[in-house]
Amino acid sequence: MSDSTSPSKRRTLQMLLSAGGTALLAAIAYPVIAYLKPPKLSGQSVSSVGLGAVDEYAPASATLFRFGEKPGLLMRYQDGSFRAFSATCTHLDCTVQYREDMGIIWCACHNGKYDLEGRNIEGPPPKPLDEFTVIVKDGEVHVTES
Amino acid sequence: MELFTSLRGWLDERVDLEGLAALARKKTVPSHRHSIWYYFGGVTLFLFIIQVCSGILLLFYYRPGEDTAFESIRFLMSKVQFGWLMRSIHSWSANLMVLAAAIHMFSVFLTKAYRKPREITWVSGVLLFYLTLAFGFSGYLLPWNELAFFATKVGTDIAGSVPFVGGAMLELLRGGEQVTGATLSRFFGFHVALFPAIFTVLLAVHLIMVQRQGMSTPIGHEKSSEETPMPFFPNFVLRDVLLWLIVLNILAVLAVFFPWELGVKADPFAAAPAGITPEWYFLFMFQVLKLLPSHVLFLEGEVFGVLVFGIAMALWTVIPFFDRKSQRGQQGRFFTYVGIAVIVFILFFTILGWVML
Amino acid sequence: MKYLSLLFSGIMLCSFVGTAAAQDRQDECYACHASMEDDASQAFATDVHRNGGLTCASCHGGDASLDDMDEGMSSARGFKGVPAGKAISATCGGCHDDKERMGALGFDGTTGQLTALRNSAHSRGSGATASPLMECTHCHGAHGIRPARDPASRVSRRNVVALCSSCHDNPRYMQQYNPSLPTDQLAKYRTSVHGQRNARGDSRAAACPDCHMAHEIRPASAASSSVNAMNIPMTCGKCHGDAKYMEPYGIPTNQLALFRGSVHGKSLLEKRDVSAPSCNDCHGNHGAAPPNVESIGNVCGTCHALNAELFRASRHAVEFEKAGYPECETCHGNHDVRPATAELLALGAGSLCGSCHSTENAPEGFRAAKVMHVLLDSLRNTVALAERRIDDAEQKGMEIEDVRFSLRDARQARLQARTAVHAFSVEKFSEVLDPGLLIARQALIDAEAANDDYYFRRSGLAIATLIITVTVILLFLYIRRIEQQQRSRKQAVS
Numbered sequence: 001m002s003d004s005t006s007p008s009k010r011r012t013l014q015m016l017l018s019a020g021g022t023a024l025l026a027a028i029a030y031p032v033i034a035y036l037k038p039p040k041l042s043g044q045s046v047s048s049v050g051l052g053a054v055d056e057y058a059p060a061s062a063t064l065f066r067f068g069e070k071p072g073l074l075m076r077y078q079d080g081s082f083r084a085f086s087a088t089c090t091h092l093d094c095t096v097q098y099r100e101d102m103g104i105i106w107c108a109c110h111n112g113k114y115d116l117e118g119r120n121i122e123g124p125p126p127k128p129l130d131e132f133t134v135i136v137k138d139g140e141v142h143v144t145e146s
Numbered sequence: 147m148e149l150f151t152s153l154r155g156w157l158d159e160r161v162d163l164e165g166l167a168a169l170a171r172k173k174t175v176p177s178h179r180h181s182i183w184y185y186f187g188g189v190t191l192f193l194f195i196i197q198v199c200s201g202i203l204l205l206f207y208y209r210p211g212e213d214t215a216f217e218s219i220r221f222l223m224s225k226v227q228f229g230w231l232m233r234s235i236h237s238w239s240a241n242l243m244v245l246a247a248a249i250h251m252f253s254v255f256l257t258k259a260y261r262k263p264r265e266i267t268w269v270s271g272v273l274l275f276y277l278t279l280a281f282g283f284s285g286y287l288l289p290w291n292e293l294a295f296f297a298t299k300v301g302t303d304i305a306g307s308v309p310f311v312g313g314a315m316l317e318l319l320r321g322g323e324q325v326t327g328a329t330l331s332r333f334f335g336f337h338v339a340l341f342p343a344i345f346t347v348l349l350a351v352h353l354i355m356v357q358r359q360g361m362s363t364p365i366g367h368e369k370s371s372e373e374t375p376m377p378f379f380p381n382f383v384l385r386d387v388l389l390w391l392i393v394l395n396i397l398a399v400l401a402v403f404f405p406w407e408l409g410v411k412a413d414p415f416a417a418a419p420a421g422i423t424p425e426w427y428f429l430f431m432f433q434v435l436k437l438l439p440s441h442v443l444f445l446e447g448e449v450f451g452v453l454v455f456g457i458a459m460a461l462w463t464v465i466p467f468f469d470r471k472s473q474r475g476q477q478g479r480f481f482t483y484v485g486i487a488v489i490v491f492i493l494f495f496t497i498l499g500w501v502m503l
Numbered sequence: 504m505k506y507l508s509l510l511f512s513g514i515m516l517c518s519f520v521g522t523a524a525a526q527d528r529q530d531e532c533y534a535c536h537a538s539m540e541d542d543a544s545q546a547f548a549t550d551v552h553r554n555g556g557l558t559c560a561s562c563h564g565g566d567a568s569l570d571d572m573d574e575g576m577s578s579a580r581g582f583k584g585v586p587a588g589k590a591i592s593a594t595c596g597g598c599h600d601d602k603e604r605m606g607a608l609g610f611d612g613t614t615g616q617l618t619a620l621r622n623s624a625h626s627r628g629s630g631a632t633a634s635p636l637m638e639c640t641h642c643h644g645a646h647g648i649r650p651a652r653d654p655a656s657r658v659s660r661r662n663v664v665a666l667c668s669s670c671h672d673n674p675r676y677m678q679q680y681n682p683s684l685p686t687d688q689l690a691k692y693r694t695s696v697h698g699q700r701n702a703r704g705d706s707r708a709a710a711c712p713d714c715h716m717a718h719e720i721r722p723a724s725a726a727s728s729s730v731n732a733m734n735i736p737m738t739c740g741k742c743h744g745d746a747k748y749m750e751p752y753g754i755p756t757n758q759l760a761l762f763r764g765s766v767h768g769k770s771l772l773e774k775r776d777v778s779a780p781s782c783n784d785c786h787g788n789h790g791a792a793p794p795n796v797e798s799i800g801n802v803c804g805t806c807h808a809l810n811a812e813l814f815r816a817s818r819h820a821v822e823f824e825k826a827g828y829p830e831c832e833t834c835h836g837n838h839d840v841r842p843a844t845a846e847l848l849a850l851g852a853g854s855l856c857g858s859c860h861s862t863e864n865a866p867e868g869f870r871a872a873k874v875m876h877v878l879l880d881s882l883r884n885t886v887a888l889a890e891r892r893i894d895d896a897e898q899k900g901m902e903i904e905d906v907r908f909s910l911r912d913a914r915q916a917r918l919q920a921r922t923a924v925h926a927f928s929v930e931k932f933s934e935v936l937d938p939g940l941l942i943a944r945q946a947l948i949d950a951e952a953a954n955d956d957y958y959f960r961r962s963g964l965a966i967a968t969l970i971i972t973v974t975v976i977l978l979f980l981y982i983r984r985i986e987q988q989q990r991s992r993k994q995a996v997s
Binding site: 385 | 900901902903904905906953961963967971972978979981985986
Binding site: 013014016017020021023024027031 | 966971973
């Protein structure tokens with residue numbers, strides 16, 4: 001165990017020690033990072049919502065509704081037919097609204113405009129609004145994911 | 147390498163790194179047969195750091211409030227990855243910290259390390275210890291489970307029996323006359339804001355004093371050059387780290403094999419469950435109060451007990467000013483016997499409380 | 504009014520009874536009163552007690568052997584006159600409540616009637632004096648008493664119905680004592696099989712005392728009453744379970760035995776759950792009759808409302824009516840209703856659905872039964888498995904309470920699905936069952952995950968501990984090396 005034999009041994013020891021230290025840090029960091037990742041909430045996702053009686057919606061009107069954690073926009077047209085869109089603007093994360101005066105769906109954040117079929121017609125939105133499927137059954141309106 | 151050197155130079159110009167390094171090189175730790183006790187301060191500090199880290203992590207998910215506290219902890223333990231680990235670590239580390247701090251304190255007492263010129267270190271240290279207990283007491287309630295609820299009820303009730311100021315203290319602690327959601331809010335405030343703030347200041351004083359004055363050498367060992375003092379860096383620091391790693395290992399095993407249970411949600415209108423006990427470090431006080439006769443002198447037993455404990459704790463804090471002999475650097479047996487008596491008293495009633503559960 | 508007059512001429516049995524000498528003596532009281540042709544003596548002529556050797560003095564006191572009226576009816580001779588109030592029944596009870604005495608007189612029949620009467624609803628105190636409502640003579644009369652088996656007796660099966668209803672059929676009268684008690688018992692009884700046979704003179708068909716007891720009559724709410732829900736099966740079974748007794752009627756006598764083994768019988772008699780039906784809940788009590796084929800659904804439907812509703816809207820309702828099958832009974836039986844398990848939907852040989860539905864004949868129903876059976880079974884098994892895995896995980900100390908809680912919904916879905924079977928439509932059934940199956944499957948997945956997590960924790964710990972331990976050892980070696988170097992350097996310097 002004299003000094004002369006140590007340099008290589010010592011280097012090995014130092015290397016091993018730094019490897020151990022790194023592994024140790026990883027062993028601590030891994031649970032911490034996993035811990036910080038918010039858990040997925042099961043059972044919170046919604047695939048269909050009931051929106052009540054057909055009569056509650058006047059022709060040529062639009063209503064915001066909750067689809068799980070996201071907003072939706074239920075359109076009723078002049079002819080009495082229904083369509084539903086995701087009310088999340090495709091540009092950024094704002095919620096769109098129906099503008100009766102302009103006859104369009106409008107996003108207040110950056111003046112994005114969609115026609116009543118949800119197609120992006122003006123402003124920054126890059127694509128049409130996502131559409132839901134509307135089912136009218138026994139006089140009740142149901143909206144499901146398409 | 148170049149970058150490292152220049153960064154070092156940049157820092158050196160501003161904070162005098164070289165001075166600090168010189169200080170570290172020069173610093174030594176006395177080496178004698180009582181040296182082992184020096185490590186418990188470091189262990190306590192390590193556990194405190196763990197408490198801070200795990201506490202911050204717990205705060206990411208904990209939601210104080212009567213309707214959310216229990217639920218959020220349950221969510222943490224069942225849904226969040228490693229949530230159970232964080233909570234178990236926090237709880238176990240709290241208990242180990244009390245234990246380490248107690249060992250540290252009594253070892254300092256018995257080696258008379260509190261003597262002049264280290265009175266400030268002792269007083270700040272004892273206050274830190276009391277604060278550690280307060281941390282434990284306030285943190286115990288936060289999961290808002292049945293056992294914690296009733297333990298808090300009993301604990302604050304004892305505070306309420308202090309003469310004259312008891313009633314006001316009770317209301318201050320509980321945020322009302324009863325233990326309710328308001329108490330939970332308060333305890334949360336104490337636990338994560340008020341106590342940490344005070345603790346930090348006291349800890350800073352404590353550590354600065356230790357660094358300024360170095361370790362105390364027990365009376366009778368100063369002159370004995372049987373062993374040369376140990377360099378603080380790297381010898382002592384590496385030993386410290388070694389011990390910390392062992393403690394971390396123990397902590398991990400405890401957390402996995404004995405995960406902290408959550409129990410049932412507190413219901414203020416339910417009857418108290420059987421077997422409510424305080425945390426083990428309050429057990430001896432609880433046991434003594436239980437055993438006191440209903441009247442001592444002209445006082446109620448409980449009031450008497452609380453007064454005696456209060457006075458004893460205050461005296462304990464200022465003990466360096468009474469121990470004249472050690473101030474003069476002379477060995478005295480009296481305070482050694484006092485320390486041993488206190489340890490025996492605490493051990494006896496803790497064991498008694500344990501047995502009589 | 505006749506009874507009242509009888510009451511005033513009360514009777515008393517006293518110490519003369521049992522002495523052989525008394526029977527030999529002539530009854531001078533009777534001789535004289537009979538010559539006066541008064542009501543009491545005329546009735547007494549056929550009284551069972553006179554035939555048994557009792558005299559007027561046995562009840563009224565005095566000395567019946569003396570022909571001097573004044574002396575025979577003097578208080579010195581123990582004459583008591585007409586007993587009134589409690590004294591009436593005390594007089595009767597002097598013998599009839601004394602087993603030894605009745606035995607000495609050669610009777611081995613029932614004694615203790617007075618005690619029984621005093622324990623009955625009829626002895627409830629009334630008015631300021633709190634005297635009992637009824638005495639022996641109210642039912643038995645005073646001087647023309649005949650044994651109950653004598654058809655002419657007021658308390659024979661033929662007459663007792665009229666006797667009881669003389670009060671109980673009178674709302675005005677009953678109001679004074681128990682306003683909440685119905686007074687339609689007689690009308691209902693006349694519609695029942697018992698009542699109709701009784702009216703035709705069948706002396707074996709049940710009359711009031713057969714169910715309510717003769718003396719110890721208690722309200723149905725009392726646990727010891729013969730007509731308390733819990734005791735009714737035994738009360739009815741006394742006759743209906745007696746093959747010999749029921750022989751002339753040619754009806755089965757196994758109802759009680761079957762009922763005891765049924766889900767209803769077990770709930771009522773073993774679990775003592777009084778919400779479970781007793782005999783009368785289906786058959787009626789005073790109007791006891793078997794429910795008709797078309798009314799069974801209504802009878803069961805009083806409790807199993809949703810099942811009945813679904814059934815009536817189902818295809819089976821139509822088909823069963825065409826075929827003349829009793830609604831619920833066709834599948835569930837009557838007295839021996841078994842707990843409804845998924846096995847009811849089984850299709851094998853001798854099974855329920857399979858007895859009508861097969862792949863050739865009615866394949867649609869066959870398929871429906873199969874699907875429902877499989878789904879119910881799978882839900883039950885999934886829930887049971889999930890529960891086991893949750894237990895496992897909890898035993899390992901995993902926090903899994905919320906998963907256990909979510910299983911409640913699955914269990915509820917299973918209960919609802921069992922009801923939904925009665926619509927006999929796979930679509931409607933699945934609407935109820937599928938969400939439950941989803942929940943149960945998710946719970947199972949979560950429970951498995953918790954169990955896996957346990958092992959993950961252990962192995963994670965093993966890795967972490969290994970890393971820490973190795974680092975500790977390396978650090979230890981490193982420290983030792985450094986200190987060796989320090990020491991050798993110092994030696995070199997010195």
